[in-house]
Amino acid sequence: MQSDAAGRSRTAGRSRAEHGLRAGTQEREDSVNEEKYISILRREMIPALGCTEPIAIAYASAKAREVLGCMPEHIDIRCSGNIVKNVKAVTVPNSGGMVGIGAAAVLGVLGGNAGAELEVLEGVTEEQILKAKELLKGDFFSCSLEKDVANLYVHAIVTAGEHSAEVTIINRHTLITKIVKDGEVIFEDPEAEKIGVKPNEDWNVTIRGILEFARTVDIEKIRDIVERQITCNMRIAEAGLSGGYGQAVGATILISGAESVQTRAKAYAAAGSDARMGGCSLPVVINSGSGNQGMTVSLPVLQYAKAWGRPEETVFRALCVSNLVSVHLKHFIGSLSAFCGAVTAACGAGAAITFLAGGSYTQIGNTIINTLANVGGIVCDGAKASCAAKIASSVEAAILGYEMSMRGHVFQPGEGLVQDDIETTIRSIGYVGRIGMKETDQDILDIMLDKVSLTE
Numbered sequence: 255m256q257s258d259a260a261g262r263s264r265t266a267g268r269s270r271a272e273h274g275l276r277a278g279t280q281e282r283e284d285s286v287n288e289e290k291y292i293s294i295l296r297r298e299m300i301p302a303l304g305c306t307e308p309i310a311i312a313y314a315s316a317k318a319r320e321v322l323g324c325m326p327e328h329i330d331i332r333c334s335g336n337i338v339k340n341v342k343a344v345t346v347p348n349s350g351g352m353v354g355i356g357a358a359a360v361l362g363v364l365g366g367n368a369g370a371e372l373e374v375l376e377g378v379t380e381e382q383i384l385k386a387k388e389l390l391k392g393d394f395f396s397c398s399l400e401k402d403v404a405n406l407y408v409h410a411i412v413t414a415g416e417h418s419a420e421v422t423i424i425n426r427h428t429l430i431t432k433i434v435k436d437g438e439v440i441f442e443d444p445e446a447e448k449i450g451v452k453p454n455e456d457w458n459v460t461i462r463g464i465l466e467f468a469r470t471v472d473i474e475k476i477r478d479i480v481e482r483q484i485t486c487n488m489r490i491a492e493a494g495l496s497g498g499y500g501q502a503v504g505a506t507i508l509i510s511g512a513e514s515v516q517t518r519a520k521a522y523a524a525a526g527s528d529a530r531m532g533g534c535s536l537p538v539v540i541n542s543g544s545g546n547q548g549m550t551v552s553l554p555v556l557q558y559a560k561a562w563g564r565p566e567e568t569v570f571r572a573l574c575v576s577n578l579v580s581v582h583l584k585h586f587i588g589s590l591s592a593f594c595g596a597v598t599a600a601c602g603a604g605a606a607i608t609f610l611a612g613g614s615y616t617q618i619g620n621t622i623i624n625t626l627a628n629v630g631g632i633v634c635d636g637a638k639a640s641c642a643a644k645i646a647s648s649v650e651a652a653i654l655g656y657e658m659s660m661r662g663h664v665f666q667p668g669e670g671l672v673q674d675d676i677e678t679t680i681r682s683i684g685y686v687g688r689i690g691m692k693e694t695d696q697d698i699l700d701i702m703l704d705k706v707s708l709t710e
Contacts, residue, residue: 291459301482302372302540303536306427308346328394329411329412332408333355335696340590341637406543416436464575483552486539487538490537500531516650527641555603579606586687588687601621604653632644633694
């Protein structure tokens with residue numbers, strides 16, 4: 255039987271946590287700015303065909319050829335370590351099973367449609383795939399690692415005779431910051447390079463503001479983007495559940511577990527990643543520049559909404575919560591990091607599940623805290639088949655975080671990276687992902703590129 259002292263201690267802990275969630279930075283509640291949040295959703299929830307890092311390379315390559323105006327004789331890709339890490343082991347969609355930077359770049363040149371942005375490879379033909387494989391056997395393509403650049407950095411240079419074209423992408427997968435033709439700068443946006451450099455500046459999004467927006471927004475203003483996410487992401491999850499992609503993590507979860515909502519939430523999210531990392535040609539509506547994150551924020555929420563019989567409007571509002579919470583957390587980490595994005599996306603899913611359950615602001619915040627305190631240390635070692643398993647683990651942690659929160663349990667300030675309130679906890683995690691894991695990120699890349707001895 256519990257002692258009175260133990261009971262009082264837990265009660266005090268809960269009161270302190272609830273006070274923390276309402277205090278500190280939370281006192282600076284932002285008034286609901288509907289257009290601001292809708293703008294974030296429209297910017298982040300866009301369709302993409304294939305893993306977004308190889309697609310960014312294909313997009314830069316297609317745009318460079320477009321600027322050049324003819325078929326190049328050579329293409330050179332210069333990119334950051336994080337791009338290398340996330341392209342090295344992932345299958346490029348519509349490539350006939352090819353993997354890597356060269357496949358993405360050459361297909362972008364041969365069959366890419368720059369106007370389609372993250373769906374740049376949608377129209378690639380079998381003939382172009384065969385031609386790409388032939389060109390990759392010769393010296394048509396070269397690649398080099400750029401140091402001291404943004405984590406998300408792609409520089410494509412195409413040449414034909416005396417003519418050349420260059421396209422540079424920084425910080426976002428389709429954010430072209432510079433275009434050069436025959437040595438002359440024809441477009442430049444130096445301000446774009448500053449995105450995410452100082453994340454604490456000019457970012458007045460909060461968990462409280464997100465919830466106010468989700469509860470009050472006119473559904474018709476966001477219907478198209480939310481419906482597209484539901485349709486696209488459910489379709490690729492169902493393809494993944496066939497078991498024909500990657501290591502069939504989602505299908506394995508569904509087979510090995512009972513038909514519970516918790517099992518389906520994990521299975522569907524993992525299956526979507528199985529298919530996406532395995533080169534499935536179906537598009538995904540992304541979040542924070544990532545298809546894996548887009549599926550993690552949406553598919554578990556849809557499974558809970560279905561199991562609980564929630565009406566369409568409530569589901570749409572919950573997906574606003576999940577997408578915006580994920581973007582909010584990822585904002586402080588940056589576009590690419592050694593911090594696994596499945597964790598921040600799962601926080602969004604957990605928050606939305608708590609929202610669907612009728613949870614309060616405090617309970618939603620505590621779900622996020624519980625999730626971060628549990629799986630905040632998962633590292634990103636590139637895009638590949640095991641991303642599906644990391645998604646499943648993160649979603650499981652989010653579900654546990656929700657179950658704990660609804661029963662009044664939350665990890666306390668001072669326990670690891672947990673701070674006095676939800677917003678400071680988010681910034682704490684963000685600092686670790688953005689600053690603290692820089693060296694880890696480099697070590698992971700060095701191991702992947704066989705630059706270190708593992709026997710020392």
